[in-house]
Amino acid sequence: MNAPSDEQLVAYLDDELDREQRSQLDSLIADDPLLSLRVQWLSRSNLPFKAAYDELAQQAPLDRLQARLDAAPSPQKPGFSRRWFIGAAAAGVALAGVAADRLFLAWQTQQSHNWRERVGDYMALYVPQTLEHLPTDEASQLAQLRTVDARLGVNLSPAKLKLPGAQFKRAQLLEYDGVPIAQMTWLDATHGPLALCVTRTNSGSQPLAHERRHGMNVVYWTEREHAWMLIGHHPASELEDMAKMFKTRLNV
Template sequence: MNDRATPSDEQLVAYLDDRLDVEQRTRIDAAIAEDSVLNLRLQWLARSNLPFRQAYDELAQQAPVDRLQSMLDTLPSPQRPAVSRRWFLAAAAGLVVSGVLADRLFLGWQLSQQKSNWRGLVADYMALYVPQTLDHLPSDEATERAQLRTIDARLGLNLSPAQLALPRSEFKRAQILEYEGVPIAQITYLDPAHGPIALCATRSNSGSRHFAHERRHDMNVVYWADMEHAWMLIGHNPATELEDMAKVLRGRLGA
């Protein structure tokens, strides 16, 4: 990197990870001080908190090392580079990371993380709930409607207490959670047999999806999507019972 070159995103990530030598860091420090746009790029990379190293490590494992090594072995000795196997493996992995294939793999990995991350965040939060978290909350209809209006305003929904009623489980609270600027609606219930349940939603443009199941923190999760929102129902209820509830809710919500 010369004095006039603009640092790449890879160099800025290495800068943030403290993986540059003193001379390289000094050059980037000077470039940041002189270039406000570069400074903004660095701030964006720092705020994004994406696990770049983990992603690129996963890609490096997919490098076609054996095939490339066999190609190297076929070269006559005078043409064969005098490099160690460790250097060659690193270079092979670097070729994958720097190519179009790596770009596609990284984007696919990143998208898969984003799609499931909001459910993980909700599950982390719900793992802290016990019946006593909810049983003291008021459950009159006026309070419910006021809370639902807050959700409607943030997520473009039109919810009513009647749509959200579940057999046996008592509606306890509706609120907005937020993670990195992304709003998540959380509607909580108290089941007398299995404890807290939550119906959650966030905006999504990934298209309609049928019911799917997963387990997080020893809780069952049923999740689905309509054209504008992704939904999940989470609780300690059996998976089949939770899906029956989800079907009722989806039918009423048109989701």
């Protein structure tokens, strides 16, 4: 089943799907934390959707819209459910669709910002002594990376994570608001702790970008269903070179 649309999720929340469709969505939501967040956002929003669509329906040319929907090659004829109002609003009142899209995009942007903020807060606590004592044998690292791969669907190995002048120390799983975040850490002889972090996203691909958090430089990007960030006390130009290298090695 492809990634569900907001209309499908609304139908899921309204209990308007058949048993098979609902079972498929149940499985997807259980396996995808970000999809679960979308469902929570749609179900918990306190915006007056029903009143808004009632008003839009009064203004919209309902007879013409219903005639078009009746003529569509569909095995089911939509009634006046919440899904119908979403379709009518999208077809007849573009402004409402634009406003909803902007609201959801703003929410996605905030979520993307929040996970990097939490990683920055966590990394601000690191000192070289945090990592010095950790075991660095390849068997331990492979076991840690397998755990990350199983949870986030990334293809990592010690060879892909080698950095000049820095020793790979640990891969671990963290969690923020129920969303898993993997953190790979190194101890650099000159600049101290360095971390590459990854989580799932549905925001699509975005190019490398820079920011600063807690006196550290950050390079971040997204590729397909994963969001990545590299954070440390290295100069921004060095971090960008590392990020480009990881994008090539990890095919991201």
